[in-house]
Amino acid sequence: MRELFPSNAGGERGATIEAEVVLFDLDGTLIFYEPDSMDVIAHFCTGIGQPLGREQERLGRRVRHEYFVDPVIRDQIAGLSTAEFWHHFNRHLLQAMDIEGDLDALAARLTAQFDDVDLTYHVPDAVRCTLDGLRCRGYPLGLLTNRENVPRFYELLDTFDLRRHFDVALSSGEVGQAKPNPAFFTAALERFGAAAGRCLYVGDNYWADVVGAERAGLQPILLDPLGLFPEAECLILERIEDLLEWLPGR
Numbered sequence: 561m562r563e564l565f566p567s568n569a570g571g572e573r574g575a576t577i578e579a580e581v582v583l584f585d586l587d588g589t590l591i592f593y594e595p596d597s598m599d600v601i602a603h604f605c606t607g608i609g610q611p612l613g614r615e616q617e618r619l620g621r622r623v624r625h626e627y628f629v630d631p632v633i634r635d636q637i638a639g640l641s642t643a644e645f646w647h648h649f650n651r652h653l654l655q656a657m658d659i660e661g662d663l664d665a666l667a668a669r670l671t672a673q674f675d676d677v678d679l680t681y682h683v684p685d686a687v688r689c690t691l692d693g694l695r696c697r698g699y700p701l702g703l704l705t706n707r708e709n710v711p712r713f714y715e716l717l718d719t720f721d722l723r724r725h726f727d728v729a730l731s732s733g734e735v736g737q738a739k740p741n742p743a744f745f746t747a748a749l750e751r752f753g754a755a756a757g758r759c760l761y762v763g764d765n766y767w768a769d770v771v772g773a774e775r776a777g778l779q780p781i782l783l784d785p786l787g788l789f790p791e792a793e794c795l796i797l798e799r800i801e802d803l804l805e806w807l808p809g810r
Contacts, residue, residue: 577795577806579779581754582694583745585763586705586713589783589800590687591720593679598624600677601650604670605659616657622788623656625765628706629740646671683720686801691725694803698810700727702748704761706768708733728752739765740772749776762803766792 584590598621602612612620627633627649637645651667659666694701703726707713710733717723728751732738735747749756756777763769766782766789773780774794781795781803797803 576808577760577779578758579699579760579807580758580810581700581702581752581760582803582807583702583704583748583759583761583778585739585761585765585769586703586707586716588764589762589769590691590703590722591681591683591716594682595677595679597674597679600674601653601670604673605654605657608659608661608666610659612657618786618788620653620657621786623653625788626767627652629738629765629768643671646674681716681720683722684800686799690801690803691722694807695725697807699807700752700754701725702727702752703729704739704744704748705731706738707731708738710734739763739768740775742772742776745773745776745778749778762797762800770794 602617605612637648647667650670651663654663654666710731713731728748730748735744737744759778760781761773761778762781762783764783770780770782770792781797782789782792783797783800785798
């Protein structure tokens with residue numbers, strides 16, 4: 561862990577957190593793609609003679625998080641087909657990483673390259689151990705995701721046997737609101753009957769998860785193993801299993 565508490569929080573390494581409920585994000589927190597799409601993008605950039613430097617790749621990973629919650633971008637992509645959406649996403653990412661050339665043509669090539677990549681989901685063992693450990697310690701658990709495709713969301717939970725871990729699981733498609741809108745978090749809190757200040761929210765997207773949780777009055781914890789968000793003034797995890805060190809049995 562980089563630091564258990566930010567320096568202005570007055571905490572000490574080895575301290576514990578008091579909480580009644582622990583809520584989680586899904587993608588990038590509990591479930592992951594293999595291979596990582598940024599690795600595919602980096603390989604593409606090398607192939608066009610513009611290999612990404614460390615800072616470029618870091619910026620790309622940050623932009624990938626911000627893209628899905630930026631209100632201007634959400635207006636731009638409203639109504640796009642799946643193919644148009646991915647073209648827009650890849651073009652935006654290439655531009656943000658200062659890739660040179662005909663960005664429309666390059667985005668089309670990059671989008672087509674993903675057609676040849678077998679992206680599969682996986683749930684790390686550390687995630688399962690963490691969820692099992694928290695349940696054994698008596699914590700009610702919840703899951704909040706910005707997935708709009710509700711059937712696909714529950715299909716993933718069943719495929720990876722995740723549903724059994726959670727007392728409440730909500731997608732933005734069910735609620736009609738999405739992170740960072742605090743109304744989404746409030747909908748989950750109402751189901752638990754819990755006070756926001758006694759709930760933790762663990763996620764990997766600073767703009768959606770940390771900002772959203774703070775607006776709703778929850779205690780955010782950022783999963784940030786690559787150090788993408790130095791501006792985050794909240795508890796930070798480098799490994800999901802470190803939650804078990806912070807949360808004692810209830």
